[in-house]
Amino acid sequence: MLRFIIMRVLHVIPTLVAISVIAFFIIQLPPGDFLTTQIASLEAQGQSLDPAQLDALRARYGIGDPFWVQYWKWISNILLHGDFGLSFQFQRPVSALIAERLPLTLALGVATLLFTWAIALPAGVYSAMKQHSFGDYTISGIGFIALAVPNFLAALVLAYLGFELFGQSVGGLFSPEMVNAPWSMAKFVDLLEHLWIPVLVIGLAGTAGVIRVTRANMLDELNKPYVTTARAKGLSEGRLVTKYPLRIAMNPFISTAGWHLPSLFDGEIIVAQVLALSTIGPLLLTALRSQDMYLAGGIILIIAVLTVIGTLLSDILLAAVDPRVRFGKA
Amino acid sequence: MTERTTVSRRALLKFGGGATAAVALFGISACTGDEAPNPFGDTAGGDPDALESPLLAERVAAGELPPLTERLPVNPLVVEPWESTGRFGGTIRRAQTDALDNGILQAFAGVGLLEWNKAADASQPSLAETFEKSDDNRVYTFVLREGLRWSDGEPFTSADVLFTVDRFLKNDVFWPGPPFWFSDAGQQRPEVETPDERTVVITFERPFALFEKFLCHPAVSYQFIKPRHYLEQFHPDVTDRAVVDEAASAAGFDSWDQYFADRDNWWTNPERPVMGAFMVTSSASGGSGTAELERNPYYYKTDPDGRQLPYVDHVQVQVLEQDALDLRAANGDLDMQGHFLGYNTTQVYVQNAESRGFEVLRWQATASLLSICPNLSHQDPVLREVLADVRVRAALSHAIDREEMNTTLLGGLGVARHPLATEDSDYYVEGGGQRFLDYDVAEAERLLDEAGLADRNGAGTRLLPDGRPFELVLLYVANDSGVPQTDAFEMVRRNWAEIGVSIVVRPVDGTLYTELRASNDFDLDGTTMPENDWDLEPVWFIPTASNSHTAPGYGQWYSSGGTEGIEPTDEIKQLMDEWDALRTAENDEARIESGRAIMRQHDENVYAIGLLKLPFQPIVVNNGLRNVRDDDPALSFYYGREGISKPEQMYFSEPTS
Numbered sequence: 012m013l014r015f016i017i018m019r020v021l022h023v024i025p026t027l028v029a030i031s032v033i034a035f036f037i038i039q040l041p042p043g044d045f046l047t048t049q050i051a052s053l054e055a056q057g058q059s060l061d062p063a064q065l066d067a068l069r070a071r072y073g074i075g076d077p078f079w080v081q082y083w084k085w086i087s088n089i090l091l092h093g094d095f096g097l098s099f100q101f102q103r104p105v106s107a108l109i110a111e112r113l114p115l116t117l118a119l120g121v122a123t124l125l126f127t128w129a130i131a132l133p134a135g136v137y138s139a140m141k142q143h144s145f146g147d148y149t150i151s152g153i154g155f156i157a158l159a160v161p162n163f164l165a166a167l168v169l170a171y172l173g174f175e176l177f178g179q180s181v182g183g184l185f186s187p188e189m190v191n192a193p194w195s196m197a198k199f200v201d202l203l204e205h206l207w208i209p210v211l212v213i214g215l216a217g218t219a220g221v222i223r224v225t226r227a228n229m230l231d232e233l234n235k236p237y238v239t240t241a242r243a244k245g246l247s248e249g250r251l252v253t254k255y256p257l258r259i260a261m262n263p264f265i266s267t268a269g270w271h272l273p274s275l276f277d278g279e280i281i282v283a284q285v286l287a288l289s290t291i292g293p294l295l296l297t298a299l300r301s302q303d304m305y306l307a308g309g310i311i312l313i314i315a316v317l318t319v320i321g322t323l324l325s326d327i328l329l330a331a332v333d334p335r336v337r338f339g340k341a
Numbered sequence: 342m343t344e345r346t347t348v349s350r351r352a353l354l355k356f357g358g359g360a361t362a363a364v365a366l367f368g369i370s371a372c373t374g375d376e377a378p379n380p381f382g383d384t385a386g387g388d389p390d391a392l393e394s395p396l397l398a399e400r401v402a403a404g405e406l407p408p409l410t411e412r413l414p415v416n417p418l419v420v421e422p423w424e425s426t427g428r429f430g431g432t433i434r435r436a437q438t439d440a441l442d443n444g445i446l447q448a449f450a451g452v453g454l455l456e457w458n459k460a461a462d463a464s465q466p467s468l469a470e471t472f473e474k475s476d477d478n479r480v481y482t483f484v485l486r487e488g489l490r491w492s493d494g495e496p497f498t499s500a501d502v503l504f505t506v507d508r509f510l511k512n513d514v515f516w517p518g519p520p521f522w523f524s525d526a527g528q529q530r531p532e533v534e535t536p537d538e539r540t541v542v543i544t545f546e547r548p549f550a551l552f553e554k555f556l557c558h559p560a561v562s563y564q565f566i567k568p569r570h571y572l573e574q575f576h577p578d579v580t581d582r583a584v585v586d587e588a589a590s591a592a593g594f595d596s597w598d599q600y601f602a603d604r605d606n607w608w609t610n611p612e613r614p615v616m617g618a619f620m621v622t623s624s625a626s627g628g629s630g631t632a633e634l635e636r637n638p639y640y641y642k643t644d645p646d647g648r649q650l651p652y653v654d655h656v657q658v659q660v661l662e663q664d665a666l667d668l669r670a671a672n673g674d675l676d677m678q679g680h681f682l683g684y685n686t687t688q689v690y691v692q693n694a695e696s697r698g699f700e701v702l703r704w705q706a707t708a709s710l711l712s713i714c715p716n717l718s719h720q721d722p723v724l725r726e727v728l729a730d731v732r733v734r735a736a737l738s739h740a741i742d743r744e745e746m747n748t749t750l751l752g753g754l755g756v757a758r759h760p761l762a763t764e765d766s767d768y769y770v771e772g773g774g775q776r777f778l779d780y781d782v783a784e785a786e787r788l789l790d791e792a793g794l795a796d797r798n799g800a801g802t803r804l805l806p807d808g809r810p811f812e813l814v815l816l817y818v819a820n821d822s823g824v825p826q827t828d829a830f831e832m833v834r835r836n837w838a839e840i841g842v843s844i845v846v847r848p849v850d851g852t853l854y855t856e857l858r859a860s861n862d863f864d865l866d867g868t869t870m871p872e873n874d875w876d877l878e879p880v881w882f883i884p885t886a887s888n889s890h891t892a893p894g895y896g897q898w899y900s901s902g903g904t905e906g907i908e909p910t911d912e913i914k915q916l917m918d919e920w921d922a923l924r925t926a927e928n929d930e931a932r933i934e935s936g937r938a939i940m941r942q943h944d945e946n947v948y949a950i951g952l953l954k955l956p957f958q959p960i961v962v963n964n965g966l967r968n969v970r971d972d973d974p975a976l977s978f979y980y981g982r983e984g985i986s987k988p989e990q991m992y993f994s995e996p997t998s
Contacts, residue, residue, distance in 0.1 A: 104593040182659075
């Protein structure tokens with residue numbers, strides 16, 4: 012087991028190096044740089060940037076440096092000092108920008124995950140136990156519709172309904188009065204009032220998948236002899252289902268738990284963007300759009316690292332549960 | 342949020358379910374509930390005769406602030422209110438799409454030695470009490486008001502202006518070349534002298550006719566006003582280099598100038614003292630994405646009754662996506678906003694205005710005229726020659742059916758003209774912008790034939806003199822907040838196909854657009870253009886640099902003094918000469934005369950082919966907010982956008998906070 016873990020961890024290192032180079036490279040691919048974006052946005056507002064000022068800015072930001080110099084400066088600072096560099100556009104350390112948005116991003120991610128599971132697991136179990144019933148078809152039908160509707164569209168529709176029916180302030184995780192207020196019960200309630208739209212939108216889309224997997228796994232288990240035996244021995248139906256088949260049906264969720272790490276971190280970029288949530292996703296999008304490469308690179312690197320770590324955790328978990336995995340090529 | 346408790350997995354699952362249900366319930370019940378309590382406290386209105394905001398009176402009573410008489414200058418600037426004098430209190434709620442855009446400060450808290458008068462056609466003293474310029478536009482003398490103070494209570498003197506000029510505007514790290522708004526035609530920055538605490542004398546080597554205008558321009562004027570007492574500690578010319586470097590690296594910056602720029606940023610650094618009506622107390626680049634502004638207790642303006650402005654205590658700015666911003670505006674969640682609102686959403690605003698308690702005003706939209714600029718300095722010599730022919734440009738203009746475009750895209754409300762100064766401008770020329778406007782295919786064909794493009798290929802496309810088909814690419818940035826560009830250009834494509842000119846319509850990202858233009862790599866530039874005040878930003882009308890919209894190659898030649906780029910034709914050189922004459926004019930008559938000459942040349946030659954202009958720019962205003970201009974001023978960058986309505990004198994009839 013130890014050998015497996017060590018081998019697996021060793022594999023992670025080159026993967027991370029490759030990811031960091033590729034991430035940084037891709038961010039630099041589009042024509043122009045951060046300053047070109049700035050000029051473009053200034054021009055869109057009816058002004059132009061002084062060529063003299065432009066030269067000064069290029070020098071200040073070190074934008075003229077070749078790719079490898081910029082990459083080395085970036086990665087060595089991260090590895091040696093834990094310093095993710097400075098965001099061009101915010102003129103603040105990248106780590107501070109991410110740290111500020113992390114709590115709400117995690118809150119959204121966790122709330123969504125819980126919402127998905129709270130809806131999908133019971134629905135999947137019910138669907139399996141009453142296979143081919145009216146309820147089963149209804150659940151599956153709704154699940155597929157939720158999966159098929161694009162997230163951003165659902166977000167827009169809900170935001171519009173909130174505006175049209177309830178006169179609610181659209182966008183953001185707080186009301187304007189509360190957004191910069193210190194934490195209090197009132198602010199927490201205000202957060203809940205705004206959190207339900209993104210949770211509903213993101214959660215529903217994920218629900219369909221969980222329902223189908225649960226349903227399929229349950230169906231596999233429900234016809235096995237041990238279930239029949241237990242039923243013959245007079246075990247109540249509710250106890251019977253929760254005791255064994257459900258546990259086994261949960262296995263895929265436990266072994267893929269690691270994969271939720273990156274999705275908790277990015278907080279569903281498009282929905283968050285549409286609803287103007289102050290999570291990390293929109294930060295990444297603005298960084299990419301304005302070619303703010305240290306900020307974009309930092310976020311992408313963290314997401315990549317979390318994905319790799321999540322996969323590693325899942326693998327180890329799986330290896331712990333299933334000895335056959337350990338003896339394969341790690 | 343940071344507390345951690347241990348819970349079993351089962352309990353967590355139970356809680357999760359409960360919380361989700363609670364979220365859903367709260368969500369639904371909350372929507373029908375009343376407005377959330379106000380966190381700013383209830384200090385609204387107060388005694389109508391009070392000379393200062395109750396918010397500040399409290400602080401004076403608590404001993405945190407000196408009394409009002411010590412905070413105001415001896416001779417404050419008196420602002421005539423638009424309708425009536427107001428009362429103190431309230432929060433103006435605004436939104437924007439870009440966290441870094443500091444336009445709100447230029448609009449609501451602009452500051453300078455001079456400022457625009459109400460009509461925005463001349464300067465008036467602002468921080469300066471008096472202002473004089475020499476007869477030849479070389480020497481500018483300002484006497485500051487006595488007793489001006491920064492928002493932290495420190496005195497504002499001529500030393501602050503001197504520091505700004507010597508340590509910043511003349512510093513080669515910040516400005517490798519002189520800024521165009523602070524250098525004469527010889528690229529020389531002026532000498533600045535401060536004979537006493539209140540006097541500033543700025544002397545240019547050559548006449549600089551635009552300097553007074555630049556000092557009124559809210560995007561320029563504030564750059565002369567920097568707090569010496571605060572910024573000195575970040576500048577190695579004043580403070581020990583080692584100390585400055587250490588502070589910069591401790592804050593995570595690579596060099597001192599990055600840190601200085603960061604500390605000097607009045608939009609992102611709440612610690613920086615300001616002179617404007619409002620100061621930022623929490624920045625939009627923080628975690629909440631919402632900026633909070635608070636009144637400056639030392640602001641130097643009063644109303645005619647001697648009450649210290651601004652009337653309003655707070656401004657809040659949320660950073661939102663365009664859709665969310667539009668919905669907020671339509672919901673009455675924005676109290677005073679024009680910038681960032683699109684013309685196309687006007688209908689939604691109007692439909693909801695009455696029921697949600699706001700009004701939609703119509704201001705003039707500037708930079709809203711959609712045009713096509715042929716690249717006069719094209720890299721291809723054949724195309725360059727063809728596009729330089731006025732008959733070709735006139736033919737292209739005649740071939741556009743603007744009436745159909747107007748009916749289809751703007752309901753017939755749009756204005757068809759070429760981009761030239763309007764009646765409101767000094768540079769207006771009689772009848773300007775009306776040439777070649779009528780839809781006349783036969784005339785267009787005749788002009789093209791005459792220009793030597795009579796031959797056609799099998800597809801009906803005209804042939805260039807060297808035998809290649811006359812095919813062009815129209816480059817533009819897709820942005821449909823004004824005239825729907827994509828639809829308009831598509832109509833142009835069909836119109837031009839009729840006369841045998843084939844174009845490809847190519848929408849690109851803003852960054853690529855800027856790159857292609859700067860490298861002189863385009864045929865036609867589809868752009869919105871300002872018409873007035875172009876002398877402050879000449880890129881659309883005179884090729885002065887490689888960011889020119891009409892001839893970047895010539896612009897580069899001009900800015901590099903003839904060492905790079907493409908040498909212009911005599912015709913374009915004439916335009917450049919007039920521009921030089923305008924910049925160095927010794928008096929306003931000469932400046933205006935040169936400006937009109939430039940406009941006349943544009944009028945006769947249609948360097949930019951105008952399509953349509955928006956009839957107005959929607960402004961949403963809360964019904965309770967008074968003193969907002971309801972005539973039709975221009976929502977223009979050059980006047981600080983909403984700043985033309987002098988926001989410091991706006992007030993809420995019933996302030997809620």
